[in-house]
Amino acid sequence: MVLSALRGALGFLTRLPVGADEDGWEAFRRTPGAIPAVGYVVGILAALPFAADLLVALPDPSVALAYLVVLYGLTGITHLDGLADCADAAIVHGDAARRREVAKDEAVGVGAAVALGVVLVGLALAALALSARPPVAAVVIVVAAEVGARTGMAALVCLGNAAYDGMGARLTAVNGRRDLVAVAGVAAPVAVVLPALLAGGPATLPASLGEDAALAAAIVATFVGALAGTGLVHAWARSRLGGVSGDVLGAANEGSRLLALHAGVIAWTLS
Numbered sequence: 001m002v003l004s005a006l007r008g009a010l011g012f013l014t015r016l017p018v019g020a021d022e023d024g025w026e027a028f029r030r031t032p033g034a035i036p037a038v039g040y041v042v043g044i045l046a047a048l049p050f051a052a053d054l055l056v057a058l059p060d061p062s063v064a065l066a067y068l069v070v071l072y073g074l075t076g077i078t079h080l081d082g083l084a085d086c087a088d089a090a091i092v093h094g095d096a097a098r099r100r101e102v103a104k105d106e107a108v109g110v111g112a113a114v115a116l117g118v119v120l121v122g123l124a125l126a127a128l129a130l131s132a133r134p135p136v137a138a139v140v141i142v143v144a145a146e147v148g149a150r151t152g153m154a155a156l157v158c159l160g161n162a163a164y165d166g167m168g169a170r171l172t173a174v175n176g177r178r179d180l181v182a183v184a185g186v187a188a189p190v191a192v193v194l195p196a197l198l199a200g201g202p203a204t205l206p207a208s209l210g211e212d213a214a215l216a217a218a219i220v221a222t223f224v225g226a227l228a229g230t231g232l233v234h235a236w237a238r239s240r241l242g243g244v245s246g247d248v249l250g251a252a253n254e255g256s257r258l259l260a261l262h263a264g265v266i267a268w269t270l271s
Contacts, residue, residue, distance in 0.1 A: 082250020152230025167246030225263025
């Protein structure tokens with residue numbers, strides 16, 4: 001069940017060639033802990049441009065561009081599409097039904113264009129800042145951001161109510177608060193264990209991770225930033241759309257990643 005859920009999560013949340021079938025989907029939608037597990041896979045692969053700096057010194061802008069290319073090559077644009085739909089709905093005047101109607105419209109409006117521009121530029125700037133950090137530390141922060149963003153997505157699946165029948169309803173209908181235990185367990189290695197080890201000083205982890213205390217603070221800030229981003233999207237969706245939808249889950253993932261990376265960079269800078 002666990003392996004099937006992970007395969008299903010990878011098949012439906014990424015473009016990795018693991019296969020996406022009905023059995024995998026059913027296992028995935030009933031196992032929200034598989035969502036943050038995907039964060040580890042995507043985070044490690046998306047961080048490869050930063051890891052490459054250990055072998056050859058690449059220009060920081062090239063590393064940032066490579067990060068974006070690898071990230072969206074892995075995840076596709078499904079979540080960006082959800083962000084665009086929610087952004088268009090956000091600028092419309094009217095009730096929740098009117099906003100949901102706009103979110104379902106395939107046309108790309110001004111709100112979508114602005115939101116996509118802000119997210120992509122924001123991610124590029126965060127990657128540019130990370131490329132100036134020790135490579136291994138940058139990798140850790142990228143992984144923490146991906147796990148954090150998908151932990152938030154899993155929390156929405158467990159705590160949210162669907163705005164209407166669709167992807168959001170199929171996920172929220174079979175999960176509840178008790179499933180958060182498994183979600184937290186999957187996220188704990190990067191959210192709790194690693195910062196605790198780093199806070200223990202150089203004796204606990206290799207010196208290649210750089211300034212242990214600063215990195216520990218950055219990881220915690222990254223994870224908290226991701227959850228804060230999810231909370232903001234959820235609060236907006238509940239008041240403006242009437243609940244969670246597939247678009248809301250996508251928007252939460254994109255917004256949380258952006259906030260997480262910048263929170264990590266800021267925390268590192270101030271530590």
